[in-house]
Amino acid sequence: MLTTILRDMRVRPPAVVDAEVMIDFPDGRFPDVEAAWTAERGNLPASAEHVHWDWVRKLGSPNYRFVAITVGTSVEGLMAIARQPRASRLTAGVQAVYVDFIEVAPWNLPWYPSGARFKWVGKSLLATACRLSEQAGCGGRVALSSLSQAEGFYRTCGMRECGTNYGMVYFEYTEADATTLRTQIGV
Numbered sequence: 001m002l003t004t005i006l007r008d009m010r011v012r013p014p015a016v017v018d019a020e021v022m023i024d025f026p027d028g029r030f031p032d033v034e035a036a037w038t039a040e041r042g043n044l045p046a047s048a049e050h051v052h053w054d055w056v057r058k059l060g061s062p063n064y065r066f067v068a069i070t071v072g073t074s075v076e077g078l079m080a081i082a083r084q085p086r087a088s089r090l091t092a093g094v095q096a097v098y099v100d101f102i103e104v105a106p107w108n109l110p111w112y113p114s115g116a117r118f119k120w121v122g123k124s125l126l127a128t129a130c131r132l133s134e135q136a137g138c139g140g141r142v143a144l145s146s147l148s149q150a151e152g153f154y155r156t157c158g159m160r161e162c163g164t165n166y167g168m169v170y171f172e173y174t175e176a177d178a179t180t181l182r183t184q185i186g187v
Helices: 027-041 121-135 148-156 175-185
Strands: 002-008 015-023 064-071 074-082 095-104 142-146 160-165 168-172
Touching (some): 002 121, 027 074, 095 121, 121 142, 142 148, 142 160, 148 168
Parallel strands (some): 095 142
Antiparallel strands (some): 015 064, 074 095
């Protein structure tokens, strides 16, 4: 079993808690996750760019590998990684694993009305993507296209801007960046 650490923001001072990283998250769990998250998305501002996402609809694609971060039975974050790596924009001649979708549970967003339950969920998902990239022979390199509201988050995670993709900022980790993140998070 692969684990990571999160910060539980419901206690003072925040406590470090263990979380499970579930690679190849079971399809049968998505309807329950989506039901819980949809109910909570109603507490987010209408301007949140990802509130329309439906993870159940993403299941039909054989192009993705799904990853979840869980604490107990609660799913705290989800990620869809493209099964086919893409050419790196930072390093010629090598590939990067591409994250097509990444989302933390609504209650883990900093602007959630009662404040985030857990921190480091998104970073833990990115660190897991770096690990999967290493396993795929891509040296930890990870790429993604960011919604505008998440650009600051990816910058604070050490991702490098590499132009645009479909009108969104394209970010990528180098091999060294991936090592730094994985060391910080422990995945």
